[in-house]
Amino acid sequence: MSVLQSVRRPLLTRALVVSLGAALLATVGLVDVASAHGSVVAPASRAYSCLQRWGDNFQDPKMRTEDPMCYQAWRADPAAMWNWNGLYRENLADDFRRGIPDGTLCSGGRAEGGRYDALDKVGPWVTTPVSNNFRVRLFDQASHGTDFIRVYVTRQGFDPVKQPLRWSDLEPIGKIGNTPASEWKQAGRGVSIDVPASAPGRTGRHMIYTIWQASHQDQAYFLCSDVTFPGGSDKAAPSQPEASEVHSTSILDRIVQRVRAWIFS
Numbered sequence: 001m002s003v004l005q006s007v008r009r010p011l012l013t014r015a016l017v018v019s020l021g022a023a024l025l026a027t028v029g030l031v032d033v034a035s036a037h038g039s040v041v042a043p044a045s046r047a048y049s050c051l052q053r054w055g056d057n058f059q060d061p062k063m064r065t066e067d068p069m070c071y072q073a074w075r076a077d078p079a080a081m082w083n084w085n086g087l088y089r090e091n092l093a094d095d096f097r098r099g100i101p102d103g104t105l106c107s108g109g110r111a112e113g114g115r116y117d118a119l120d121k122v123g124p125w126v127t128t129p130v131s132n133n134f135r136v137r138l139f140d141q142a143s144h145g146t147d148f149i150r151v152y153v154t155r156q157g158f159d160p161v162k163q164p165l166r167w168s169d170l171e172p173i174g175k176i177g178n179t180p181a182s183e184w185k186q187a188g189r190g191v192s193i194d195v196p197a198s199a200p201g202r203t204g205r206h207m208i209y210t211i212w213q214a215s216h217q218d219q220a221y222f223l224c225s226d227v228t229f230p231g232g233s234d235k236a237a238p239s240q241p242e243a244s245e246v247h248s249t250s251i252l253d254r255i256v257q258r259v260r261a262w263i264f265s
């Protein structure tokens with residue numbers, strides 16, 4: 001039984017929930033049909049990671065204490081999580097440094113009118129443990145293919161909990177070139193591709209930055225993932241187990257069901 005079902009709501013709250021729910025349904029509907037794109041699902045990008053952990057229960061008060069960075073992101077704009085696959089910019093013509101100022105890398109330079117700005121917030125984001133040789137998995141519901149995918153890691157010594165991410169903090173650790181969607185792997189209602197990455201000498205908490213240049217038009221995606229490498233002193237870093245499969249569509253389906261349940265209860 002959900003919190004919402006077990007609590008008697010005043011009429012005003014109920015009306016609010018219904019209108020919010022309707023807005024969510026519209027958003028989720030759009031994500032599912034018209035504007036479905038993709039993201040890095042392992043190690044999960046910030047928005048996708050928050051959706052994975054809290055999409056089913058984003059009103060759970062535990063989020064505030066257990067996952068403060070996701071908490072502030074949900075509060076700032078839940079649409080960042082519902083639209084976890086829409087963090088892109090268009091027509092940057094490969095000039096990413098000009099289009100995306102330092103300190104705004106995780107929002108793609110404040111993409112989509114600021115929807116993703118909370119992803120730039122500096123703090124103890126939950127990490128995914130990875131080894132020094134790992135794979136970045138990109139999942140795409142729209143089968144855009146790619147001109148290239150570039151993967152970067154923060155330099156050893158960078159502290160993601162205290163420092164805003166700048167271009168000069170990043171070092172390239174993996175890339176693939178032009179790969180049409182027909183060469184990606186079928187995965188659920190989309191396709192996925194793994195980019196091998198090698199980050200020797202890294203220990204403890206780091207950030208992975210992935211740029212996915214889609215092929216159907218000049219549309220580039222900018223994804224921050226929080227990771228911990230073996231070793232280092234950052235034992236307190238909160239982490240989640242690495243996701244082995246893509247569950248995005250079932251998460252979306254569950255969210256749609258939940259919102260419907262609110263509206264029609």
Ligand SMILES: [Cu+2]
Nearest residue numbers: 036037142144
């Ligand atoms: Cu797209």
